[in-house]
Amino acid sequence: MSAVGFFSPPSGRLYPSGISGWSNHVWEALAVGIIAASVASWIAYRKRKLDSPRSEHRLNLLAELLLQATILAGAVFASYLNGSQRGPFLVKGPDYPAVAHVGEDVVLNCSVVPFRPDMKLQIEWRNVDSGAAILKCGSDREGPCPAGRGGAHLLEGELAAGNVSLRLQAVRVSDAGRYRCAVSSDRHTSHVEIELGVVAFGTKPALSVTQSHEGSGVTYTCQSEGWYPEPGITWKDSFGNSLVPLSTVTKARDGQGLYSVDIQYRTTNSIPSSVTCIIYYKLSKVVSTADIVDFLPHTQFRVSEAEWTRIRSYQVSLTLDPDTANPWLILSEGGASVADSNERQQLPESPKRFLVSHCVLASEGFTAGKHYWEVEVGQKGAWDLGLVGESLSRKGKVKGVPGVGHWSLSRLDEMEYQAVDSPPRALALAHNPTAIGVYLNYERGQVSFFDAGVGRLHLYTFAANFVERVYPFLCPGLYDWQKNTEPLRLRNPEA
Secondary structure (H helix, E strand, C coil): CCEEECCCCCCCCCCCHHHHHCCHHHHHHHHHHHHHHHHHHHHHHHHHHHHCCHHHHHHHHHHHHHHHHHHHHHHHHHHHHHHHHCCCCEEECCCCCEEEECCCCEEECCEEECCCCCCCCEEEEEECCCCCEEEEEECCCCCCCCECCCCEEECCCCHHHCECCEEECCCCHHHCEEEEEEEECCCCEEEEEEEEEEEECCCCCEEEEEECCCCCCEEEEEEEEEEECCCEEEEEECCCCECHHHCEEEEEECCCCCEEEEEEEEECCECCCCEEEEEECCCCCCEEEEECCCCCCCCCEECCHHHHHHHHCCECCCCECHHHCCCCEEECCCCCEEEECCCCCCCCCCCCCCCCCCCEEECCCECCCEEEEEEECCCCCCEEEEEEECCCCCCCCCCCCHHHCEEEEEECCCCCEEECCCCCEEECCCCCCCEEEEEEECCCCEEEEEECCCCCEEEEEEECCCCCCEEEEEECCCCCCCCCCCCEEECCCCC
16 A cells, blocks of 8 residues: 655665664764864864964865864764654555454554654554544553554554554454554654455355145255355356346345345246355355255156256166066066066075065166166056165065165056155156156165156155165066056166
8 A cells, every 4th residue: 555644755875774773862962072073173273273384374274174064064964864863754554455354353554664762653543434533542652542443452562663553353344444544743644545355254055945835836945144245146057057047036234244145946847956056255266055965855846858868867777687586577588577477486596586575676786876777667557666775675575664775666556656655655646657767866865766758757756875785676566367467677778
């Protein structure tokens, strides 16, 4: 920041820097010594005049006058130096703004140059924007200086060195602005202005998803508080599309002047699988980010074409494991389909085989990553399919409870569908799906079911905590006297 004073200091130094600390007594003694030398020199000259021939008087007079002129010039120069030390001073501050975080302390640097301990100065700090006096103090004052703002004071012990910097404790939003550091003496005044910026980084965004009571809409909400100045917002779906124009954004300031942000996005049609909320300080790279999980449990919605393409990009090829098939099941050659029968097959014993429940596992299991597969259910009147944990007991009837490692979707009757959750949840579908898609996100602990036909409808999502290998499983339903003979078929991607 530029300093302001009545006089500008000389660009070059006319005297050694070491004399700047000489006191007034030293300067007075120097002047008296020079004058005494001049008087002694004149007395000596008069004595020589009386003792010397008349022919030398004129020459000695010229020499004595030159000597006296030199001595008096020294006295004048000493007086100039003493006066220069008592002359104008300059108040200096930093060439850049000061920045403080809300609640922390900050020092606004200001100094007097040149400075002598015997200077009698008046120091004033003032907020230029508000006009409020922050602190006034004399350089000879002992003890704290009167302050118009609580927690404002000069640096202890620094005034004797010309340091008149101001410390502000527990900075508030209202402290932001321009400050003037002014120093004055009986004959001179100088000041400098300093900019103080105040920032506050708010809380990590809190994300939530709620479903309307009618089940027809979903609302995504992002909230954060404690920001200053006003923060920027990035609110986007999994494809990077901004949701801000489609959302209700509210920014408000509390009693301390800090900003809070509330963003709400409500949709009844295509629901994004993930949403990212970023709140950031516009003048720096400081950001606070939060992401919503893939899908909302218990909600049916149409999946966008782009989202459907993303999900299907994780599609895997599966084959059914004959060593796990219940003896009443018939597997196709190549393990791509399974159907129930009215005749028990003669199969070798296997510890992996289902003995009671008419089910079969896929040969492939998963311990990480994202995977998607599809099963054609056709017009079958009953079936059950989904995911099971490796440790699931296969010697008794499979209990449809997620807590024992079982996550599935079932068709029980003509138009009766059920998510086998705890408790079971009935699904009201407008039509019978002919193909079911299953999407596993192992790390997020999610198993999602879709109508994989033309509807692209999300049906249900289970939340889980996977701790073991999990396997896709299919149960084609009982034979039921030729009413449910159609097989379940894996719809593998083309090679």
